[in-house]
Amino acid sequence: MMNERQSVFSEAFCDDWQVERKLHQGTMSCISLFHNSHVSWKLVCKSAAASQKACWAMDREINLLKQLRGEGIPFLYHSGINGGVPWYTMPYYEGETLRERLNRSTTLSDSETVRIGRRLCKILDILHSQKEQIIYGDLKPDNILLTQNGGVMLLDYGNAWKKGEDQSGIGFRGTPGYAAPECWHLERADERVDIFALGVLLHQMLEGGRPQEHFGQYQLKNDAYKKRWQALIHACTALHAKKRIRDVREVDRSLYAISAMW
DSSP states (O other): OOOHHHHHHHHHSOTTEEEEEEEEEOSSEEEEEEEETTSSOEEEEEEEOSSHHHHHHHHHHHHHHHHOOSTTSOOOOEEEEETTEEEEEEEOOOEEEHHHHHHHHSSOOHHHHHHHHHHHHHHHHHHHTSSSOEEOOOOOGGGEEEETTSOEEEOOOTTOEETTOOOTTTOOOSOTTTSOGGGGSGGGOOTHHHHHHHHHHHHHHHHOSOOOSSOOOOOOOOHHHHHHHHHHHHHHSOSSGGGSOOOHHHHHHHHHHHHTTO
16 A cells, blocks of 8 residues: 555556655655665655744745755756645765764765865855855755765755845754854844854764764864864864855865875
């Protein structure tokens, strides 16, 4: 008997698609992997939980993905509504999250950190360069996929918002440890919240461990990294947004300069 998630998906396609496994079950959404015995590729279906807040967030995510195109951004294949619950599909990208990678190896090399950091800069630049600028809002290892072919994907746009949107009734958005101080007051937040989280990620990839769930200085303990990395990480994670790097392209240029020192 076809379950609810299969029926949502097969309404738009055909009964040949079958659930292979559930990838994630959260309070806001369910993500399942589907395969088809007649084709070699797989699709991921993400559907909202049956709550007004989850459906509102999913509608926003779908609308954002419809306007975004570029390497590292999931391609929205199809979307729809079933019983008032919105859902969408995207290709399945083989790989592991940055969280899984760090759990396995604790730290990354300079070259791998630069490679991932620069790819994230390119993706964030696509968002920040939109006519209606988009702030990603929840940059963390769980949302970064390292694909088997060496690519970097930024997943889950449920916390993204357009600059200028009314945020006064939302409250905190992001993940403690990666979210900038102004995320508690989203009406004052801009693209620099993504710069802050990127600086935290650079520190985590080089140093290991998990960021503390409070704001503080991201000091590198390993002396070998200090000269090459510390100034950039400090400039990304300044507690006051006005003292922080604003343009992600500047972060990318700094990462390129670091790689040129090898």
